[in-house]
Amino acid sequence: MKTNTPKFTLKDWSVDERPREKLINNGPQHLSNSELLALLIESGNKGETAVQLMQRLLVSLNNDLVSLHKVSLEELMLWKGIGPAKAVKIKAALELGKRIQGAPSSKQIGLTSSQMAYDVLFPTMTYLEQEEFWVLYLNIQHHILEKKRLSVGGISETTVDIRILFKNALKVGAVSIIVAHNHPSGVLNPSQSDIVLTKKMKKAGENIDIKLLDHLIISEKGYFSFADENIL
Known part of the structure; x- marks a missing residue:
């Protein structure tokens, strides 16, 4: 006679081992990544708890949350026990965790370093599958007037229209700009075309008294700053 294998949920765990109770009693910082994810999906599959399912998922990605961020909805739903609702959660x-990193402060602070600019751009420009070109338009105090995407390219290259770059700068009243593009490959070294483009933008800005403060190349591994490397 065939018997049905029970479907385990978090309620089947002892109270001390349940992620929800652990979070309430000790705080979220005491939970593992798999336990935090288990709280989202609430149940696993037949013969496997939510925590065990999330442990297997993370192990398949070398326990790298960045890799998990890159996994598509369709790929998540290939895992037994993860349907559309759980994958969406x-x-x-x-995505919320990523956006928190770039949430604006209630007190506007002038951007005075490449690290500060990177912190602003990181949530928007990492984990992308194609190159994108962004610009920060700044006022005289280096406060951000506008953060704008100017172009989207392919896997290894994107282009930008310098005329549109500075047309927008004049429109918002910017006195300086910081530009950035990402390298999906993770390689942070600038290409020859990156260097040529940077020189063109700097020269164009000088003609209308708008200063190019920096050009960043961004990936989830870090960033490269033309200004910091004295090649601006």
Whole structure:
């Protein structure tokens, strides 16, 4: 006679081992990544708890949350026990975590370093599958007037219209700009075309008294700053 294998949920765990109770009693910082993800999906599959399912998922990605962020909804739903609702919850939670990093402060602070500019751009420009070109338009105090995407390219290259770059700068009243593009490959060294483009932007800005403060190349591994390397 065939018997049905029970489907394990978090309620089947002892109270001390349940992620929800652990979070309430000790705080979220005491939970593992798999336990936090288990709270989102709430149940696993037949013979496997939510925590065990999330442990297997993370192990398959070398326990790298950045890799998990890159996994598509369709790929998540290939895992037994993860349907559309659970996959959406996981993707939404990861996106919120990413956006928190770039949430604006209630007190506007002038950008005075490449690290500060990177911190602003990181949530928008990492984990992308194609190159994008962004610009920060700044006032005289280096406060951000506008953050704008100017172009989207392919896997290894994107282009930008310098005329549109500075037309927008004049429109918002910017006195300086910081530009950035990402390298999906993770390689942070500038290409020859990156160097040529940077020189063109700097020269164009000088002609209308708008200063190019920096050009950043961004990936989830870090960033490269033309200004810091004295090649601006």
